[in-house]
Amino acid sequence: MKYMIMMFGGVGETLANRSPAWISGMQKLMMEIDGELRENGELVASDALVDPSQATTVRFRNGAPLPTDGPFAEVKESLAGFWIVDVSEERAVEIASRAVAYIEFPMEIRRLMDHQPDHS
Template sequence: MKYMIMMFGGLGATLERRTPEWITSMHEFMLKLDGELKESGEVVASHGLVDTSQAKTVRFQNGVPVPTDGPFAEVKESLAGYWIVDVSEGRAIEIASQVVAFIEYPMEVRRIMDESSAPEL
């Protein structure tokens, strides 16, 4: 099965209470884990996302889609990066747990929909 493991955090708020040493060690930890997952063949795709200051929000206004620089979705934490892995649910949770133990912020593990899990229309 394929799972998406999503890391959340408001980069500014997340990092403002951390030391430069912690930030460096977190970056090294994430690169090491990403490399291990790629080497094992478990990763289908992985990417970090730029800070929300560079994001756009598209809303439906006055009958048309309108892109803006904000306001952003009503969330305290935004998606900061993700892995798509081809593993068991237990392994996906194990991977997320390693990261959560380090960063102390939540991660979401969600199965990617395929023909067997797609809702009937």
Template sequence: MIMMFGGLGATLENRTPEWITGMQEHMMKLDQELRDSGELVASSKLTDPSQAKTVRFQGGVPVPTDGPFAEIKESLAGYWIIDATEERALQIAARVVEYTEFPMEVRQVMHL
């Protein structure tokens, strides 16, 4: 699983409209390459973290609240689940990080 962080809200304030358009095109091109190669298992973009709900244990009960964590600077923005080696997953993540400069995490999905 390749998880994309950042690129939401305040992290885009200093980016030009051309950069944002280029980043979107870069991501769509890479997504299509993964589809065409048969490596893509699943993928999805996520909504802005301001639309998230967080459930915390408070006063002995689970309590849902608006929003994610306080003062969040990086948030999960989307993911790809691919059928490939770790080396290949790291190559894919590096292509995105090279453009966005936002961190990405590569983690193997556990199989039962």
């Protein structure tokens, strides 16, 4: 099965309270997990995302799409990056749990839609 593991990170004040050693440790852990996934052949794709302040949000307003700068209002945690992995659900949970134990920000795991179990 293929799963997307989405990493959410704090912005602004939530990262301001983290030490340079913590930030360095978090980066090291993420690179370590990424390297293991690559080495094991479990990684389909991965990437980090720019800060949400550089995002464009498109909303439907007054009957038409309206692009605006920035993320959703009052965001404390935003999507920071992702892994797409080809693993069991248990392994996906194991990967996310390993990262969450250090970063303390949530991660979301979703099975890719075109990889649903066959119920025929």
